[in-house]
Amino acid sequence: MRVNWKSYNPGKFYDELISSPGYARKPARRLASYLRSLNHEDLLRKKTAAELAIKTMGISFTVYSDAGNIDREWPMDIIPRLITASEWDQTSKGLEQRLRALNCFIHDIYNDQKVLKDKLLPADLIFDSGNFRKQCVGIKPRYNVWAHICGTDLIKDEKGQFHVLEDNLRVPSGVSYMLENRRVTKRVFPELFDSNYNIRQVTDYPAELLDMLSSLSPRQVKYPSIVVLTPGIYNSAYFEHSFLAQRMGAELVEGGDLVVENEKVYMRTIGGLEQVDVIYRRIDDLFLDPEVFNKDSVLGVRGLFNAWQKGNVALANAPGAGVADDKIIYTYVPKIIKYYLDEDPILPNVPSYMCVEKAQRDHVLKNLDKLVVKPANESGGYGMLIGPQASKAELEEFARRIKANPRNYMAQPLISLSTVPILGERSVEPRHVDLRPFILQGAKSYVTPGGLTRVAMVKGSYVVNSSQGGGSKDTWIVEDF
Amino acid sequence: MLLSRVAERVYWQARYLERAENTARILSVFSALLMDLPRGTKVGWDTLIQITGNEKDFAQRFKQAQERNVMRYLLSDRSGVSVVDMLAQTRENARTTREIMPTEAFELINELYFMAKDRAVQGVDRGERHELLEGIVADCQQIWGLLAGTMSRDDAYSFIRLGRSIERADMTTRIVDVGSSNLLPDIDDKGTISDTREPYENVLWMNVLRSQSAFQMYRQHVRQRIKAHEVVKFLLQDEQFPRATAHNLTTMTKVLSKLPNHSKVTWQVGKVRKMVREADVDRLLRRGLLRHLDAVQLEIAQVHVKIADTWFLPNK
Numbered sequence: 040m041r042v043n044w045k046s047y048n049p050g051k052f053y054d055e056l057i058s059s060p061g062y063a064r065k066p067a068r069r070l071a072s073y074l075r076s077l078n079h080e081d082l083l084r085k086k087t088a089a090e091l092a093i094k095t096m097g098i099s100f101t102v103y104s105d106a107g108n109i110d111r112e113w114p115m116d117i118i119p120r121l122i123t124a125s126e127w128d129q130t131s132k133g134l135e136q137r138l139r140a141l142n143c144f145i146h147d148i149y150n151d152q153k154v155l156k157d158k159l160l161p162a163d164l165i166f167d168s169g170n171f172r173k174q175c176v177g178i179k180p181r182y183n184v185w186a187h188i189c190g191t192d193l194i195k196d197e198k199g200q201f202h203v204l205e206d207n208l209r210v211p212s213g214v215s216y217m218l219e220n221r222r223v224t225k226r227v228f229p230e231l232f233d234s235n236y237n238i239r240q241v242t243d244y245p246a247e248l249l250d251m252l253s254s255l256s257p258r259q260v261k262y263p264s265i266v267v268l269t270p271g272i273y274n275s276a277y278f279e280h281s282f283l284a285q286r287m288g289a290e291l292v293e294g295g296d297l298v299v300e301n302e303k304v305y306m307r308t309i310g311g312l313e314q315v316d317v318i319y320r321r322i323d324d325l326f327l328d329p330e331v332f333n334k335d336s337v338l339g340v341r342g343l344f345n346a347w348q349k350g351n352v353a354l355a356n357a358p359g360a361g362v363a364d365d366k367i368i369y370t371y372v373p374k375i376i377k378y379y380l381d382e383d384p385i386l387p388n389v390p391s392y393m394c395v396e397k398a399q400r401d402h403v404l405k406n407l408d409k410l411v412v413k414p415a416n417e418s419g420g421y422g423m424l425i426g427p428q429a430s431k432a433e434l435e436e437f438a439r440r441i442k443a444n445p446r447n448y449m450a451q452p453l454i455s456l457s458t459v460p461i462l463g464e465r466s467v468e469p470r471h472v473d474l475r476p477f478i479l480q481g482a483k484s485y486v487t488p489g490g491l492t493r494v495a496m497v498k499g500s501y502v503v504n505s506s507q508g509g510g511s512k513d514t515w516i517v518e519d520f
Numbered sequence: 521m522l523l524s525r526v527a528e529r530v531y532w533q534a535r536y537l538e539r540a541e542n543t544a545r546i547l548s549v550f551s552a553l554l555m556d557l558p559r560g561t562k563v564g565w566d567t568l569i570q571i572t573g574n575e576k577d578f579a580q581r582f583k584q585a586q587e588r589n590v591m592r593y594l595l596s597d598r599s600g601v602s603v604v605d606m607l608a609q610t611r612e613n614a615r616t617t618r619e620i621m622p623t624e625a626f627e628l629i630n631e632l633y634f635m636a637k638d639r640a641v642q643g644v645d646r647g648e649r650h651e652l653l654e655g656i657v658a659d660c661q662q663i664w665g666l667l668a669g670t671m672s673r674d675d676a677y678s679f680i681r682l683g684r685s686i687e688r689a690d691m692t693t694r695i696v697d698v699g700s701s702n703l704l705p706d707i708d709d710k711g712t713i714s715d716t717r718e719p720y721e722n723v724l725w726m727n728v729l730r731s732q733s734a735f736q737m738y739r740q741h742v743r744q745r746i747k748a749h750e751v752v753k754f755l756l757q758d759e760q761f762p763r764a765t766a767h768n769l770t771t772m773t774k775v776l777s778k779l780p781n782h783s784k785v786t787w788q789v790g791k792v793r794k795m796v797r798e799a800d801v802d803r804l805l806r807r808g809l810l811r812h813l814d815a816v817q818l819e820i821a822q823v824h825v826k827i828a829d830t831w832f833l834p835n836k
Contacts (some may be wrong), residue, residue, distance in 0.1 A: 083802065084623045094630075094634070095627050095630055095631050095634075096627055096630075097615065097618075097626055101657060158609075188650055240573065267619075272615070272616050281615075281616070281618045281619050282618070282619075284619035285609055285620070289619075290523055290526075290619075291526075291619040292523060293525065295525070296523050296524070297526055306523060307523065307524045307525075308521035308522055308523055308778060308781040309522050309523075309527050309675060309779065309781075310521045310522075310781070311521075311780070311830040313521050333787070500549035
């Protein structure tokens, strides 16, 4: 049986592939007709081949559960997602602009605090934030950049317009899967890479990351010593830590491999101690250094913070960068862009209500069943309320939580995420997606062409997190034609 | 410079891979041996358990050391010593050192593990066994070939060679154990072999050589018909044959000279090497070979202790 686009019906949602049943959007036409040329059985065979490739390539992620941690194969839907180059170029500018402004903001917060003196936002919001690190006050990292690697989540609304859902400035993950998804797609659909589409390559990312990290080195040496600091093999993103270290030719280290002496960081090698210049850390702030943060941390390195403060080692991202990825601060980002750069934001936020402000809070409490409520400092989609899908008890529980701690919550209307086709058991079916591009900032800036598309594999669901049953897709930025 | 933790993992990765291969080889030779013996001959399957040093654990799991139980224990069960377990360990160490190994090496190790895991249970039966064991040995060889063909001769490669050599040096002494143990019935108490048994002894030693892919090389270099003392000398003392104990100890000496702070380890390797090279095999075969091999194994274990002390746990 052939793929039948006439029976593919995304309903009221914006579908990125078709404009109405049977009619593909212009950039997607070649993909749609190529898929139509295949039997559903052919597609399922390709799906099996992709799953096998993922298994043998060892592309995995770890799921935490009561029964122990399980190494699972990475879930990927084989049908690629398309975005045109012209649309992407504009989006990419917006992402770069956003990160530049956020870095100005973080640097200001830990230094002059002009933004607070000018009352752009209430000072309490900063000082009460769980991500504000008072130990960082007065520190001036190279280029005044704190968040060197950012993963910004984007969604498309009913009109197909990109909006920023959140910025991840602490230890964003997913970029290795973006790269591996492309590798798998090349194996599965080599025909499509032929003449059908001119697809922007993503493989440069590790080289760009290495250049950026090298640009942070305090020692001016030709080949600075760069390490990726991982919490270890039981971390859910261990695959990615290892992958990036391998692709950059950097050492993958655990806390126990590092030691601080004379305010400098060294790694333990078979030939003795060797100085480290740049640490791409994939450990949360609070576990970095038991002397300064969480005293019980066994993942970190004693004395690391001080070595960084003295400028003897670079940390990416810098401790404290998370102060700007709080979901309440998020609501101020358009103003932050205007304030620091005197530019209009290129990418819009999703409209948001801050529960800390009374009028907005009352609106949220009155309309809880229509809104999505998010806590300020959670990630991975945990601790969220999706109003329209919640039970009465859940709604009441969230109303209580918001009243008890309004600063910790913000709410957004439920945006109807765009859909793209996935390969189901019997046919292609529409599913909701988001997109996480990765932005680098050091001596210069870089944005990945596309990013990691996450897809809610369950019909109607908005939950795209891989830890909760989400899948992923290869994302193609294709030249317009 | 190589991280101590990574050095330890690549070293163990190589050891486990070599151990998986050698266990597969031993199971393979034992199974082949059966077919060459007269029908009804009882073979001591428990010898295999002794060689791997797991009598106690085995006794807790099984009542009898007969073929099926021993095959399960050493091939398919999650006993901690089976081929599948060794490959799982190899894979785990490879998974945690992916950043420094060739990508294809991890993919091959990964595939081999899944293949062995999926087919091991069928391999317990004689019908599927040969093909499975040969397949595992061939895949291991492919992985070694890939590493040799794609890795720079850096410190990481040195630790892979150290791991493989120490494991081979040790395993070959254990395989000699197989040949010289009381495998066959009717050996009298003095350990001498009556005339009627001699043909079977030769069959046994031939299979021991085959398990190490050593039969042809033995033929070419020893130019003697298969005789116990020549085979034992070849497997323990030959400097040219890559699976011989002496050759592996010599290899270790060469590899060690390239690593920093190697003197304690080199000294210990030299000690074992002397024991192996200067052993009077003819005399030992009459009396005391097993005890000598035990002593060699203990000294090889000390080599490992010195390696760990020198490089794996510095400053701790």
